[in-house]
Amino acid sequence: MKKKINSIRGMHDYFPEELTIWKKIEKTLKEVLNSYCYQEIRLPILEPTSIFKRTIGDVTDILKKEMYSFSDKKGNSLSLRPEGTVGCVRAIIQKGISCIKNKRFWYLGPMFRYERPQSGRYRQFYQLGGEVFGCDKLDIDLEILLLTFRLWKKLGIENYVKLEINTIGSLNDRVKYEKELVLFLKKYEYLLNQESKERLYTNPFRLLDTKDIHLKKILKKAPLLKNYINDISRSNFNKLLKMIELHDIKYIYNQKLVRGLDYYNDTVFEWKTNENKSQNTICAGGRYDTLVEKLGENKTSAIGFAIGIERLALLIKSLNIFSDKIENVNIYIIFIGDLNKNYSVNLSEKIRNVYPKLKIFVDFSNCNLSKKIKNAVSFLARIVILIGSNEIEKKCILIKDLKNKTEDYISERELMLKIKTFFKNV
Ligand code: ATP
Numbered sequence: 001m002k003k004k005i006n007s008i009r010g011m012h013d014y015f016p017e018e019l020t021i022w023k024k025i026e027k028t029l030k031e032v033l034n035s036y037c038y039q040e041i042r043l044p045i046l047e048p049t050s051i052f053k054r055t056i057g058d059v060t061d062i063l064k065k066e067m068y069s070f071s072d073k074k075g076n077s078l079s080l081r082p083e084g085t086v087g088c089v090r091a092i093i094q095k096g097i098s099c100i101k102n103k104r105f106w107y108l109g110p111m112f113r114y115e116r117p118q119s120g121r122y123r124q125f126y127q128l129g130g131e132v133f134g135c136d137k138l139d140i141d142l143e144i145l146l147l148t149f150r151l152w153k154k155l156g157i158e159n160y161v162k163l164e165i166n167t168i169g170s171l172n173d174r175v176k177y178e179k180e181l182v183l184f185l186k187k188y189e190y191l192l193n194q195e196s197k198e199r200l201y202t203n204p205f206r207l208l209d210t211k212d213i214h215l216k217k218i219l220k221k222a223p224l225l226k227n228y229i230n231d232i233s234r235s236n237f238n239k240l241l242k243m244i245e246l247h248d249i250k251y252i253y254n255q256k257l258v259r260g261l262d263y264y265n266d267t268v269f270e271w272k273t274n275e276n277k278s279q280n281t282i283c284a285g286g287r288y289d290t291l292v293e294k295l296g297e298n299k300t301s302a303i304g305f306a307i308g309i310e311r312l313a314l315l316i317k318s319l320n321i322f323s324d325k326i327e328n329v330n331i332y333i334i335f336i337g338d339l340n341k342n343y344s345v346n347l348s349e350k351i352r353n354v355y356p357k358l359k360i361f362v363d364f365s366n367c368n369l370s371k372k373i374k375n376a377v378s379f380l381a382r383i384v385i386l387i388g389s390n391e392i393e394k395k396c397i398l399i400k401d402l403k404n405k406t407e408d409y410i411s412e413r414e415l416m417l418k419i420k421t422f423f424k425n426v
């Protein structure tokens with residue numbers, strides 16, 4: 001028996017049918033980003049491992065367990081990017097930081113994390129990221145929330161997602177808070193599972209957004225992060241909440257919301273859905289005002305967000321929003337007998353010259369006529385053009401309208417004009 005070949009676990013192929021949803025999502029995302037003056041940036045998938053070590057945090061899950069790292073032929077350690085922000089910051093520093101004052105960038109591409117694969121959680125997944133540099137005003141925090149909310153509205157999912165928001169203050173606030181949190185949790189250490197026990201000593205902050213119900217119960221009595229936030233951060237956060245309310249965006253102030261990466265400060269947020277059962281965060285983001293500095297440049301304020309495309313596609317699919325069928329083919333050309341092939345190819349080229357937006361499929365197969373027609377139907381073709389010797393001799397082409405189930409013999413000239421009547425905007 002032949003051995004089956006498979007993709008790597010957690011890494012998927014996306015066939016055209018699936019990509020129709022992706023394409024609609026991408027088109028909408030790009031339109032909205034464009035309307036907020038975000039510009040595309042394309043970044044390498046491989047980066048030096050060191051830049052992630054310096055920024056994401058040595059004790060985060062990503063760095064400890066999830067990175068795909070390896071040595072190249074010269075022994076340099078490289079990593080498949082687990083997220084886009086760090087590479088984006090590396091790129092703008094390399095280009096010259098002065099060029100990025102008040103700039104907004106977006107990127108779309110695969111990220112890699114060695115996680116336990118399950119629905120909505122993969123080892124290769126796509127993120128659409130947006131990053132804004134050089135703007136320290138709260139207005140940009142608001143603008144990002146408005147932008148993401150507009151996306152959900154344009155995609156028709158605004159009633160199925162909700163915003164959760166928090167402030168995690170400055171790094172100093174966090175250090176102070178973590179000390180208190182550890183003191184508190186040590187009393188319950190015997191009740192914690194192995195993973196939480198480890199985190200208590202490596203990354204206690206991350207324990208706040210645990211999914212473990214026992215720990216969640218314990219945390220109800222834990223010191224509150226909000227009591228450790230400095231005055232400026234706290235007052236800014238209150239202002240931001242008021243601004244959000246003025247724009248009629250509903251939110252949940254989730255004091256336990258933190259981010260998995262070390263570089264965040266102040267505002268953090270997530271858009272969550274109840275529809276995807278387990279992996280329910282479709283977009284996450286926040287401020288990272290110290291990251292540029294950590295990579296060796298002058299302090300530059302920054303804020304960003306990332307959308308998980310697979311999770312968004314799962315949500316849209318489960319809601320059955322884009323159910324309309326898309327024509328894979330507009331015109332399906334069938335010729336009978338090899339002698340008529342050249343004429344058919346020439347005709348298809350002429351149609352493409354006049355109507356460059358149309359999708360024209362010439363059937364080169366050896367199937368019989370009825371099989372070819374069946375194929376045209378399964379391709380959701382709108383019209384079939386049939387070319388046999390008879391047709392060429394009589395200079396008449398048979399055109400079948402598959403939608404209205406009519407057919408007609410017309411000249412090539414008439415055909416060229418008639419095509420327009422079948423399709424909008426050609
Ligand atoms: P989670 O808590 O679900 O692991 P995270 O905090 O690790 O998420 P981020 O690093 O903030 O996620 O990434 C932003 C978004 O990218 C997530 O909200 C999610 O939609 C998506 N995402 C993250 N990891 C994966 C993955 N392994 N597979 C699919 N999508 C993912």
Ligand code: MG
Binds near residue numbers: 260
């Ligand atoms: Mg994660």
